[in-house]
Amino acid sequence: MAERRLPPVVARMWGRETTPRHGPRPSLDLARIVAAAIHVADRDGLEGVKMSSVAAEVAMATMSLYRYVGSKDELLIVMADAAVPEPPAYDGGNWRAYLTGWTRANRDFLLGRPWLLALNQHTPPTGPRSLRWLDRALAALAGTGLGYGERINIAVALTNYAARQAAMVHAMTGTATAGSEAIAGLTEYGDILGEVLDPEGYPELTAAVRENAFGSADQWIDDADFTFGLNLLLDGIQALMTRGRD
Structure with missing residues:
Protein backbone atom coordinates (compact mmCIF):
# COMPACT_ATOMS: atom_id res chain seq x y z
CA MET A 1 0.00 0.00 0.00
CA ALA A 83 1.95 24.66 24.63
CA VAL A 84 0.81 21.40 26.21
CA PRO A 85 3.13 19.97 28.89
CA GLU A 86 4.16 16.34 29.01
CA PRO A 87 1.49 14.08 30.55
CA PRO A 88 2.02 12.53 33.99
CA ALA A 89 4.29 9.51 33.79
CA TYR A 90 2.47 6.18 33.91
CA ASP A 91 4.18 3.52 35.99
CA GLY A 92 1.70 0.71 35.50
CA GLY A 93 -0.28 1.43 38.66
CA ASN A 94 -4.00 1.62 39.37
CA TRP A 95 -6.01 3.03 36.46
CA ARG A 96 -8.28 5.14 38.63
CA ALA A 97 -5.46 6.82 40.54
CA TYR A 98 -3.63 7.58 37.32
CA LEU A 99 -6.65 8.99 35.48
CA THR A 100 -7.46 11.15 38.49
CA GLY A 101 -4.04 12.77 38.28
CA TRP A 102 -4.17 12.81 34.48
CA THR A 103 -7.47 14.70 34.39
CA ARG A 104 -6.38 17.10 37.11
CA ALA A 105 -3.14 17.87 35.25
CA ASN A 106 -5.17 18.41 32.07
CA ARG A 107 -7.40 20.90 33.88
CA ASP A 108 -4.45 22.66 35.50
CA PHE A 109 -2.52 23.49 32.34
CA LEU A 110 -5.72 24.89 30.82
CA LEU A 111 -6.12 27.10 33.88
CA GLY A 112 -2.67 28.47 33.21
CA ARG A 113 -3.29 29.08 29.51
CA PRO A 114 -6.96 29.88 28.88
CA TRP A 115 -6.31 30.61 25.20
CA LEU A 116 -5.77 26.89 24.70
CA LEU A 117 -9.47 26.34 25.36
CA ALA A 118 -10.33 28.21 22.17
CA LEU A 119 -7.79 26.25 20.11
CA ASN A 120 -8.33 22.70 21.30
CA GLN A 121 -12.04 22.63 20.50
CA HIS A 122 -11.44 23.20 16.78
CA THR A 123 -9.01 20.43 15.90
CA PRO A 124 -8.41 16.83 17.05
CA PRO A 125 -4.98 16.13 18.52
CA THR A 126 -2.38 15.35 15.87
CA GLY A 127 0.84 16.57 17.48
CA PRO A 128 3.34 14.50 19.50
CA ARG A 129 2.57 15.99 22.92
CA SER A 130 -1.21 15.89 22.65
CA LEU A 131 -1.13 12.32 21.41
CA ARG A 132 1.11 11.30 24.32
CA TRP A 133 -1.71 12.33 26.66
CA LEU A 134 -4.06 10.04 24.77
CA ASP A 135 -1.53 7.22 24.69
CA ARG A 136 -0.98 7.35 28.47
CA ALA A 137 -4.70 7.28 29.18
CA LEU A 138 -5.10 4.24 26.93
CA ALA A 139 -2.17 2.57 28.69
CA ALA A 140 -3.72 3.13 32.12
CA LEU A 141 -6.89 1.35 30.91
CA ALA A 142 -5.06 -1.47 29.12
CA GLY A 143 -5.69 -4.10 31.77
CA THR A 144 -9.34 -3.30 32.36
CA GLY A 145 -10.86 -5.48 29.66
CA LEU A 146 -12.19 -2.48 27.77
CA GLY A 147 -11.72 -2.26 24.01
CA TYR A 148 -9.76 0.46 22.28
CA GLY A 149 -12.91 2.26 21.20
CA GLU A 150 -14.20 2.40 24.78
CA ARG A 151 -10.84 3.55 26.09
CA ILE A 152 -10.63 6.34 23.53
CA ASN A 153 -14.16 7.47 24.42
CA ILE A 154 -13.17 7.55 28.09
CA ALA A 155 -10.10 9.66 27.36
CA VAL A 156 -12.21 12.07 25.31
CA ALA A 157 -14.83 12.33 28.06
CA LEU A 158 -12.20 13.09 30.71
CA THR A 159 -10.49 15.61 28.44
CA ASN A 160 -13.79 17.37 27.83
CA TYR A 161 -14.52 17.40 31.55
CA ALA A 162 -11.15 18.98 32.32
CA ALA A 163 -11.71 21.63 29.64
CA ARG A 164 -15.22 22.40 30.84
CA GLN A 165 -14.06 22.78 34.43
CA ALA A 166 -11.22 25.08 33.38
CA ALA A 167 -13.59 27.17 31.27
CA MET A 168 -16.01 27.43 34.20
CA VAL A 169 -13.25 28.64 36.52
CA HIS A 170 -12.13 31.27 34.01
CA ALA A 171 -15.68 32.47 33.47
CA MET A 172 -16.60 32.59 37.14
CA THR A 173 -13.42 34.29 38.29
CA GLY A 174 -13.33 36.91 35.57
CA THR A 175 -10.21 35.47 33.90
CA ALA A 176 -11.81 34.62 30.58
CA THR A 177 -10.00 35.57 27.42
CA ALA A 178 -9.85 39.23 26.50
CA GLY A 179 -12.66 40.53 24.35
CA SER A 180 -15.20 37.99 25.58
CA GLU A 181 -18.51 38.94 27.17
CA ALA A 182 -18.10 36.50 30.02
CA ILE A 183 -20.08 37.06 33.20
CA ALA A 184 -17.81 38.67 35.76
CA GLY A 185 -18.04 36.21 38.61
CA LEU A 186 -20.62 34.09 40.37
CA THR A 187 -22.27 36.98 42.18
CA GLU A 188 -23.16 38.63 38.87
CA TYR A 189 -24.28 35.27 37.53
CA GLY A 190 -26.65 34.81 40.47
CA ASP A 191 -27.97 38.36 40.03
CA ILE A 192 -28.70 37.70 36.35
CA LEU A 193 -30.54 34.49 37.14
CA GLY A 194 -32.56 36.27 39.79
CA GLU A 195 -33.72 38.77 37.15
CA VAL A 196 -34.70 36.31 34.41
CA LEU A 197 -36.00 33.21 36.19
CA ASP A 198 -39.73 32.57 36.47
CA PRO A 199 -40.42 30.78 39.77
CA GLU A 200 -43.22 28.78 38.17
CA GLY A 201 -41.11 27.54 35.28
CA TYR A 202 -37.89 27.11 37.29
CA PRO A 203 -38.97 26.48 40.88
CA GLU A 204 -35.86 24.66 42.12
CA LEU A 205 -33.34 26.91 40.39
CA THR A 206 -35.16 29.99 41.68
CA ALA A 207 -34.99 28.57 45.19
CA ALA A 208 -31.26 27.91 44.76
CA VAL A 209 -30.68 31.51 43.70
CA ARG A 210 -32.66 32.80 46.68
CA GLU A 211 -30.47 30.65 48.93
CA ASN A 212 -27.42 32.33 47.38
CA ALA A 213 -26.18 29.03 46.02
CA PHE A 214 -24.09 30.88 43.43
CA GLY A 215 -22.80 33.48 45.85
CA SER A 216 -19.63 31.67 46.85
CA ALA A 217 -16.96 30.96 44.26
CA ASP A 218 -15.69 28.13 46.47
CA GLN A 219 -18.73 26.06 45.53
CA TRP A 220 -17.67 26.14 41.88
CA ILE A 221 -13.91 26.46 41.77
CA ASP A 222 -12.94 24.66 44.96
CA ASP A 223 -11.04 21.43 44.36
CA ALA A 224 -13.80 19.46 46.06
CA ASP A 225 -16.20 20.46 43.28
CA PHE A 226 -13.77 19.24 40.61
CA THR A 227 -13.18 15.99 42.49
CA PHE A 228 -16.90 15.37 42.95
CA GLY A 229 -17.60 15.54 39.23
CA LEU A 230 -14.50 13.53 38.37
CA ASN A 231 -15.49 10.77 40.75
CA LEU A 232 -18.89 10.55 39.06
CA LEU A 233 -17.12 9.92 35.75
CA LEU A 234 -14.69 7.41 37.23
CA ASP A 235 -17.53 5.56 38.95
CA GLY A 236 -19.21 5.30 35.55
CA ILE A 237 -16.02 3.85 34.06
CA GLN A 238 -15.89 1.31 36.88
CA ALA A 239 -19.50 0.36 36.20
CA LEU A 240 -18.69 -0.10 32.52
CA MET A 241 -15.89 -2.50 33.45
CA THR A 242 -18.18 -4.42 35.78
CA ARG A 243 -20.86 -4.80 33.10
CA GLY A 244 -18.19 -6.07 30.72
CA ARG A 245 -17.08 -8.75 33.18
CA ASP A 246 -20.67 -9.76 33.93
Whole structure:
Protein backbone atom coordinates (compact mmCIF):
# COMPACT_ATOMS: atom_id res chain seq x y z
CA MET A 1 0.00 0.00 0.00
CA ALA A 2 1.32 3.43 -0.96
CA GLU A 3 2.48 5.65 1.88
CA ARG A 4 -0.06 8.35 2.71
CA ARG A 5 1.17 11.90 2.26
CA LEU A 6 0.93 13.75 5.55
CA PRO A 7 -0.74 17.16 5.75
CA PRO A 8 2.05 19.77 5.82
CA VAL A 9 1.29 20.96 9.35
CA VAL A 10 1.36 17.39 10.70
CA ALA A 11 4.62 16.70 8.91
CA ARG A 12 6.11 19.82 10.49
CA MET A 13 5.08 18.83 14.02
CA TRP A 14 6.60 15.38 13.65
CA GLY A 15 9.77 16.47 11.86
CA ARG A 16 8.73 14.54 8.75
CA GLU A 17 8.82 17.45 6.34
CA THR A 18 11.32 17.13 3.52
CA THR A 19 13.86 19.96 3.54
CA PRO A 20 15.33 21.42 0.36
CA ARG A 21 18.96 20.58 -0.33
CA HIS A 22 19.72 23.87 -2.07
CA GLY A 23 19.27 27.51 -1.17
CA PRO A 24 20.26 29.56 1.89
CA ARG A 25 20.17 27.91 5.27
CA PRO A 26 17.13 29.08 7.29
CA SER A 27 18.02 31.53 10.04
CA LEU A 28 15.25 30.25 12.35
CA ASP A 29 13.45 27.02 13.03
CA LEU A 30 9.80 26.22 13.67
CA ALA A 31 10.36 25.68 17.39
CA ARG A 32 11.59 29.24 17.93
CA ILE A 33 8.70 30.70 15.96
CA VAL A 34 6.15 28.66 17.88
CA ALA A 35 7.77 29.61 21.20
CA ALA A 36 7.45 33.27 20.19
CA ALA A 37 3.80 32.78 19.24
CA ILE A 38 3.08 31.12 22.60
CA HIS A 39 4.76 34.03 24.36
CA VAL A 40 2.47 36.45 22.51
CA ALA A 41 -0.61 34.38 23.41
CA ASP A 42 0.40 34.22 27.09
CA ARG A 43 0.92 37.98 27.13
CA ASP A 44 -1.86 39.29 24.87
CA GLY A 45 -4.33 36.43 24.51
CA LEU A 46 -5.14 34.57 21.32
CA GLU A 47 -6.38 37.78 19.70
CA GLY A 48 -2.82 39.12 19.84
CA VAL A 49 -1.38 36.25 17.82
CA LYS A 50 -0.91 37.56 14.30
CA MET A 51 1.76 36.70 11.81
CA SER A 52 3.03 40.28 12.13
CA SER A 53 3.20 40.17 15.94
CA VAL A 54 5.01 36.82 15.91
CA ALA A 55 7.43 38.10 13.27
CA ALA A 56 8.18 41.12 15.46
CA GLU A 57 9.02 38.81 18.37
CA VAL A 58 11.69 37.01 16.34
CA ALA A 59 12.87 40.17 14.56
CA MET A 60 12.10 39.11 11.03
CA ALA A 61 9.82 40.16 8.19
CA THR A 62 6.26 38.85 8.34
CA MET A 63 6.48 37.16 4.95
CA SER A 64 9.58 35.29 6.08
CA LEU A 65 7.45 33.27 8.52
CA TYR A 66 5.82 31.47 5.62
CA ARG A 67 9.08 29.62 4.99
CA TYR A 68 8.42 27.78 8.26
CA VAL A 69 4.63 27.63 8.56
CA GLY A 70 2.09 27.73 5.77
CA SER A 71 -0.55 29.96 7.40
CA LYS A 72 -1.73 31.39 10.67
CA ASP A 73 -4.14 28.47 11.04
CA GLU A 74 -1.22 26.05 10.78
CA LEU A 75 0.70 28.08 13.34
CA LEU A 76 -2.23 27.86 15.76
CA ILE A 77 -2.38 24.08 15.34
CA VAL A 78 1.31 23.73 16.14
CA MET A 79 0.93 26.13 19.09
CA ALA A 80 -1.92 24.06 20.50
CA ASP A 81 0.39 21.07 20.71
CA ALA A 82 3.62 22.80 21.74
CA ALA A 83 1.95 24.66 24.63
CA VAL A 84 0.81 21.40 26.21
CA PRO A 85 3.13 19.97 28.89
CA GLU A 86 4.16 16.34 29.01
CA PRO A 87 1.49 14.08 30.55
CA PRO A 88 2.02 12.53 33.99
CA ALA A 89 4.29 9.51 33.79
CA TYR A 90 2.47 6.18 33.91
CA ASP A 91 4.18 3.52 35.99
CA GLY A 92 1.70 0.71 35.50
CA GLY A 93 -0.28 1.43 38.66
CA ASN A 94 -4.00 1.62 39.37
CA TRP A 95 -6.01 3.03 36.46
CA ARG A 96 -8.28 5.14 38.63
CA ALA A 97 -5.46 6.82 40.54
CA TYR A 98 -3.63 7.58 37.32
CA LEU A 99 -6.65 8.99 35.48
CA THR A 100 -7.46 11.15 38.49
CA GLY A 101 -4.04 12.77 38.28
CA TRP A 102 -4.17 12.81 34.48
CA THR A 103 -7.47 14.70 34.39
CA ARG A 104 -6.38 17.10 37.11
CA ALA A 105 -3.14 17.87 35.25
CA ASN A 106 -5.17 18.41 32.07
CA ARG A 107 -7.40 20.90 33.88
CA ASP A 108 -4.45 22.66 35.50
CA PHE A 109 -2.52 23.49 32.34
CA LEU A 110 -5.72 24.89 30.82
CA LEU A 111 -6.12 27.10 33.88
CA GLY A 112 -2.67 28.47 33.21
CA ARG A 113 -3.29 29.08 29.51
CA PRO A 114 -6.96 29.88 28.88
CA TRP A 115 -6.31 30.61 25.20
CA LEU A 116 -5.77 26.89 24.70
CA LEU A 117 -9.47 26.34 25.36
CA ALA A 118 -10.33 28.21 22.17
CA LEU A 119 -7.79 26.25 20.11
CA ASN A 120 -8.33 22.70 21.30
CA GLN A 121 -12.04 22.63 20.50
CA HIS A 122 -11.44 23.20 16.78
CA THR A 123 -9.01 20.43 15.90
CA PRO A 124 -8.41 16.83 17.05
CA PRO A 125 -4.98 16.13 18.52
CA THR A 126 -2.38 15.35 15.87
CA GLY A 127 0.84 16.57 17.48
CA PRO A 128 3.34 14.50 19.50
CA ARG A 129 2.57 15.99 22.92
CA SER A 130 -1.21 15.89 22.65
CA LEU A 131 -1.13 12.32 21.41
CA ARG A 132 1.11 11.30 24.32
CA TRP A 133 -1.71 12.33 26.66
CA LEU A 134 -4.06 10.04 24.77
CA ASP A 135 -1.53 7.22 24.69
CA ARG A 136 -0.98 7.35 28.47
CA ALA A 137 -4.70 7.28 29.18
CA LEU A 138 -5.10 4.24 26.93
CA ALA A 139 -2.17 2.57 28.69
CA ALA A 140 -3.72 3.13 32.12
CA LEU A 141 -6.89 1.35 30.91
CA ALA A 142 -5.06 -1.47 29.12
CA GLY A 143 -5.69 -4.10 31.77
CA THR A 144 -9.34 -3.30 32.36
CA GLY A 145 -10.86 -5.48 29.66
CA LEU A 146 -12.19 -2.48 27.77
CA GLY A 147 -11.72 -2.26 24.01
CA TYR A 148 -9.76 0.46 22.28
CA GLY A 149 -12.91 2.26 21.20
CA GLU A 150 -14.20 2.40 24.78
CA ARG A 151 -10.84 3.55 26.09
CA ILE A 152 -10.63 6.34 23.53
CA ASN A 153 -14.16 7.47 24.42
CA ILE A 154 -13.17 7.55 28.09
CA ALA A 155 -10.10 9.66 27.36
CA VAL A 156 -12.21 12.07 25.31
CA ALA A 157 -14.83 12.33 28.06
CA LEU A 158 -12.20 13.09 30.71
CA THR A 159 -10.49 15.61 28.44
CA ASN A 160 -13.79 17.37 27.83
CA TYR A 161 -14.52 17.40 31.55
CA ALA A 162 -11.15 18.98 32.32
CA ALA A 163 -11.71 21.63 29.64
CA ARG A 164 -15.22 22.40 30.84
CA GLN A 165 -14.06 22.78 34.43
CA ALA A 166 -11.22 25.08 33.38
CA ALA A 167 -13.59 27.17 31.27
CA MET A 168 -16.01 27.43 34.20
CA VAL A 169 -13.25 28.64 36.52
CA HIS A 170 -12.13 31.27 34.01
CA ALA A 171 -15.68 32.47 33.47
CA MET A 172 -16.60 32.59 37.14
CA THR A 173 -13.42 34.29 38.29
CA GLY A 174 -13.33 36.91 35.57
CA THR A 175 -10.21 35.47 33.90
CA ALA A 176 -11.81 34.62 30.58
CA THR A 177 -10.00 35.57 27.42
CA ALA A 178 -9.85 39.23 26.50
CA GLY A 179 -12.66 40.53 24.35
CA SER A 180 -15.20 37.99 25.58
CA GLU A 181 -18.51 38.94 27.17
CA ALA A 182 -18.10 36.50 30.02
CA ILE A 183 -20.08 37.06 33.20
CA ALA A 184 -17.81 38.67 35.76
CA GLY A 185 -18.04 36.21 38.61
CA LEU A 186 -20.62 34.09 40.37
CA THR A 187 -22.27 36.98 42.18
CA GLU A 188 -23.16 38.63 38.87
CA TYR A 189 -24.28 35.27 37.53
CA GLY A 190 -26.65 34.81 40.47
CA ASP A 191 -27.97 38.36 40.03
CA ILE A 192 -28.70 37.70 36.35
CA LEU A 193 -30.54 34.49 37.14
CA GLY A 194 -32.56 36.27 39.79
CA GLU A 195 -33.72 38.77 37.15
CA VAL A 196 -34.70 36.31 34.41
CA LEU A 197 -36.00 33.21 36.19
CA ASP A 198 -39.73 32.57 36.47
CA PRO A 199 -40.42 30.78 39.77
CA GLU A 200 -43.22 28.78 38.17
CA GLY A 201 -41.11 27.54 35.28
CA TYR A 202 -37.89 27.11 37.29
CA PRO A 203 -38.97 26.48 40.88
CA GLU A 204 -35.86 24.66 42.12
CA LEU A 205 -33.34 26.91 40.39
CA THR A 206 -35.16 29.99 41.68
CA ALA A 207 -34.99 28.57 45.19
CA ALA A 208 -31.26 27.91 44.76
CA VAL A 209 -30.68 31.51 43.70
CA ARG A 210 -32.66 32.80 46.68
CA GLU A 211 -30.47 30.65 48.93
CA ASN A 212 -27.42 32.33 47.38
CA ALA A 213 -26.18 29.03 46.02
CA PHE A 214 -24.09 30.88 43.43
CA GLY A 215 -22.80 33.48 45.85
CA SER A 216 -19.63 31.67 46.85
CA ALA A 217 -16.96 30.96 44.26
CA ASP A 218 -15.69 28.13 46.47
CA GLN A 219 -18.73 26.06 45.53
CA TRP A 220 -17.67 26.14 41.88
CA ILE A 221 -13.91 26.46 41.77
CA ASP A 222 -12.94 24.66 44.96
CA ASP A 223 -11.04 21.43 44.36
CA ALA A 224 -13.80 19.46 46.06
CA ASP A 225 -16.20 20.46 43.28
CA PHE A 226 -13.77 19.24 40.61
CA THR A 227 -13.18 15.99 42.49
CA PHE A 228 -16.90 15.37 42.95
CA GLY A 229 -17.60 15.54 39.23
CA LEU A 230 -14.50 13.53 38.37
CA ASN A 231 -15.49 10.77 40.75
CA LEU A 232 -18.89 10.55 39.06
CA LEU A 233 -17.12 9.92 35.75
CA LEU A 234 -14.69 7.41 37.23
CA ASP A 235 -17.53 5.56 38.95
CA GLY A 236 -19.21 5.30 35.55
CA ILE A 237 -16.02 3.85 34.06
CA GLN A 238 -15.89 1.31 36.88
CA ALA A 239 -19.50 0.36 36.20
CA LEU A 240 -18.69 -0.10 32.52
CA MET A 241 -15.89 -2.50 33.45
CA THR A 242 -18.18 -4.42 35.78
CA ARG A 243 -20.86 -4.80 33.10
CA GLY A 244 -18.19 -6.07 30.72
CA ARG A 245 -17.08 -8.75 33.18
CA ASP A 246 -20.67 -9.76 33.93
